[in-house]
Amino acid sequence: xxxxxxxxxxxxxxxxxxxxxxxxxxxxxxxxxxxxxxxxxxxxxxxxxxxxxxxxxxxxxxxxxxxxxxxxxxxxxxxxxxxxxxxxxxxxxxxxxxxxxxxxxxxxxxxxxxxxxxxxxxxxxxxxxxxxxxxxxxxxxxxxxxxxxxxxxxxxxxxxxxxxxxxxxxxxxxxxxxxxxxxxxxxxxxxxxxxxxxxxxxxxxxxxxxxxxxxxxxxxxxxxxxxxxxxxxxxxxxxxxxxxxxxxxxxxxxxxxxxxxxxxxxxxxxxxxxxxxxxxxxxxxxxxxxxxxxxxxxxxxxxxxxxxxxxxxxxxxxxxxxx
Amino acid sequence: xxxxxxxxxxxxxxxxxxxxxxxxxxxxxxxxxxxxxxxxxxxxxxxxxxxxxxxxxxxxxxxxxxxxxxxxxxxxxxxxxxxxxxxxxxxxxxxxxxxxxxxxxxxxxxxxxxxxxxxxxxxxxxxxxxxxxxxxxxxxxxxxxxxxxxxxxxxxxxxxxxxxxxxxxxxxxxxxxxxxxxxxxxxxxxxxxxxxxxxxxxxxxxxxxxxxxxxxxxxxxxxxxxxxxxxxxxxxxxxxxxxxxxxxxxxxxxxxxxxxxxxxxxxxxxxxxxxxxxxxxxxxxxxxxxxxxxxxxxxxxxxxxxxxxxxxxxxxxxxxxxxxxxxxxxxxx
Numbered sequence: 001x002x003x004x005x006x007x008x009x010x011x012x013x014x015x016x017x018x019x020x021x022x023x024x025x026x027x028x029x030x031x032x033x034x035x036x037x038x039x040x041x042x043x044x045x046x047x048x049x050x051x052x053x054x055x056x057x058x059x060x061x062x063x064x065x066x067x068x069x070x071x072x073x074x075x076x077x078x079x080x081x082x083x084x085x086x087x088x089x090x091x092x093x094x095x096x097x098x099x100x101x102x103x104x105x106x107x108x109x110x111x112x113x114x115x116x117x118x119x120x121x122x123x124x125x126x127x128x129x130x131x132x133x134x135x136x137x138x139x140x141x142x143x144x145x146x147x148x149x150x151x152x153x154x155x156x157x158x159x160x161x162x163x164x165x166x167x168x169x170x171x172x173x174x175x176x177x178x179x180x181x182x183x184x185x186x187x188x189x190x191x192x193x194x195x196x197x198x199x200x201x202x203x204x205x206x207x208x209x210x211x212x213x214x215x216x217x218x219x220x221x222x223x224x225x226x227x228x229x230x231x232x233x234x235x236x237x238x239x240x241x242x243x244x245x246x247x248x249x250x251x252x253x254x255x256x257x258x259x260x261x262x263x264x265x266x267x268x269x270x271x272x273x274x275x276x277x278x279x280x281x282x283x284x285x286x287x288x289x290x291x292x293x294x295x296x297x298x299x300x301x302x303x304x305x306x307x308x309x310x311x312x313x314x315x316x317x318x319x320x321x322x323x
Numbered sequence: 324x325x326x327x328x329x330x331x332x333x334x335x336x337x338x339x340x341x342x343x344x345x346x347x348x349x350x351x352x353x354x355x356x357x358x359x360x361x362x363x364x365x366x367x368x369x370x371x372x373x374x375x376x377x378x379x380x381x382x383x384x385x386x387x388x389x390x391x392x393x394x395x396x397x398x399x400x401x402x403x404x405x406x407x408x409x410x411x412x413x414x415x416x417x418x419x420x421x422x423x424x425x426x427x428x429x430x431x432x433x434x435x436x437x438x439x440x441x442x443x444x445x446x447x448x449x450x451x452x453x454x455x456x457x458x459x460x461x462x463x464x465x466x467x468x469x470x471x472x473x474x475x476x477x478x479x480x481x482x483x484x485x486x487x488x489x490x491x492x493x494x495x496x497x498x499x500x501x502x503x504x505x506x507x508x509x510x511x512x513x514x515x516x517x518x519x520x521x522x523x524x525x526x527x528x529x530x531x532x533x534x535x536x537x538x539x540x541x542x543x544x545x546x547x548x549x550x551x552x553x554x555x556x557x558x559x560x561x562x563x564x565x566x567x568x569x570x571x572x573x574x575x576x577x578x579x580x581x582x583x584x585x586x587x588x589x590x591x592x593x594x595x596x597x598x599x600x601x602x603x604x605x606x607x608x609x610x611x612x613x614x615x616x617x618x619x620x621x622x623x624x625x626x627x628x629x630x631x632x633x634x635x636x637x638x639x640x641x642x643x644x645x646x647x648x649x650x651x652x653x654x655x656x
Contacts, residue, residue: 052512053510189367189599190537190581190582191578191581192366192594194594194595195594197594198592198594216511219585223592257512258585260512260514260515261540262518262540262543264543264579265543265567265586266543266564275515275516278480278482
């Protein structure tokens with residue numbers, strides 16, 4: 001993996017939202033939504049990003065797609081530094097980077113038929129004529145498992161799973177190389193969720209897609225990812241191949257997360273690691289290691305020093321003094 | 324007294340729509356014992372939530388129970404007037420909702436909302452209710468409860484709000500607690516805390532719990548008995564080990580196979596083809612047959628009976644041959 005050229009490099013990216021208060025609306029504090037993320041996304045891989053709500057995983061996805069300006073850091077897509085690109089410069093790149101949203105109903109216009117909805121990107125980014133576009137849309141619909149007869153139906157006529165397929169068809173329309181899936185299957189029922197996950201996996205092989213798969217569901221992430229990044233409070237906690245991370249988690253937070261998932265099996269009592277308390281506010285993060293307030297292994301060094309992000313052997317990274 | 328604290332018999336629920344009446348639950352029967360946790364699982368639209376709401380008379384205005392009975396300690400809840408049921412609600416039967424932010428009133432303090440059931444149902448005065456309320460908050464694991472009493476729901480985190488909801492639900496020592504997806508909106512680490520709290524409280528107060536969920540993981544964690552619903556019907560029910568280790572209905576099997584399991588190496592998830600039918604869709608025979616890999620002509624034509632062995636009920640024709648002799652058959656409509 002090491003020698004491959006990264007499709008997307010993210011260097012020390014930070015996103016702080018200022019909190020303005022007082023008479024003169026001076027910036028007093030900042031919400032540190034994303035606080036220093038460095039990542040290489042390899043071609044044709046699925047990089048899972050997991051964490052609890054408020055850990056900054058969605059903000060990270062939006063930054064990567066250029067939907068959110070960043071406070072600090074660098075974005076390099078296919079060797080091109082796009083950090084400070086204007087939107088006109090970003091436009092040709094945007095057809096290579098697409099997004100699949102969590103709630104396809106909220107991301108579709110209720111008054112637009114789905115054929116034209118899938119077609120939209122083609123009008124903006126290609127020079128195909130109307131007939132060619134329609135042809136392409138119908139091919140896409142079949143590819144994701146919709147009927148051509150669905151072309152002139154409205155979003156409300158579809159079930160959740162079908163709407164997510166429409167969302168996938170829209171994302172695929174421009175032959176992107178990179179897709180950010182933000183909780184793409186979280187709103188679906190399990191039986192349908194499994195269908196959509198299988199579809200995403202097949203499309204990845206057929207089109208050599210690269211996914212950044214953001215989810216809070218560790219089961220889904222395990223199933224679809226090659227590598228997984230765990231985030232906590234805007235920080236990177238652990239990054240490893242799926243196999244390493246799930247069989248040999250090294251950071252106490254990853255460990256606790258994995259142990260907290262309710263397993264769909266009735267077996268003997270598992271020993272669970274119980275975390276006390278809740279996630280601190282990103283406006284007022286703890287000193288030192290962001291996790292030390294809830295960590296069962298915390299020592300005094302944890303509240304004083306922020307642990308370094310380091311390789312703990314074989315492409316397995318973690319930020320913990322004791323990993 | 325009664326062996327079953329709650330007995331639901333052939334319950335049917337329908338909704339009034341512009342096109343006429345639409346049946347959402349077509350005759351379900353189940354019992355809940357004292358101190359038992361029964362989980363109702365199924366995917367969205369299977370009727371699990373309306374079934375739960377009907378238990379405490381909270382169906383929306385256009386919904387009604389059109390057949391069957393809900394017997395609580397021998398009393399039929401469907402026959403009670405709204406005043407009578409209000410005396411039970413929050414007192415003997417209480418409910419925890421999925422989204423605490425919408426279930427709590429944003430303009431009243433936590434303290435006010437906790438004191439309310441105590442004043443109404445138990446006739447406590449304000450000072451006494453206050454004490455009990457603080458005690459309740461402490462029991463559900465909220466720190467500095469005195470201070471929380473003066474706070475409003477928006478000042479609390481999601482997990483904390485759910486704890487407050489549980490405290491309100493438990494205020495009058497209910498005999499049955501109905502929990503509709505109580506942890507779905509929470510993060511896993513907080514979910515683990517809340518599930519542990521519920522298990523702990525159940526043991527301490529001998530409360531029966533009816534939990535509605537779509538998460539098979541949560542079911543495995545808390546349930547004593549499991550009811551699987553599909554499209555307004557119970558397709559399988561049995562104790563938790565049976566359902567997870569020997570599921571018999573093809574839908575239950577499919578549901579379990581489509582959950583991504585973190586402990587297993589799975590290459591491809593076994594999805595159930597197709598989608599849940601709409602309520603208005605007329606399906607002959609078994610309502611699951613269009614999605615069922617084992618469907619036969621009989622399944623397409625005739626609605627299956629319920630076959631029951633050792634309190635394990637399965638509504639599927641596949642069980643018929645096997646059931647001859649040892650199983651009792653419950654002929655359904």
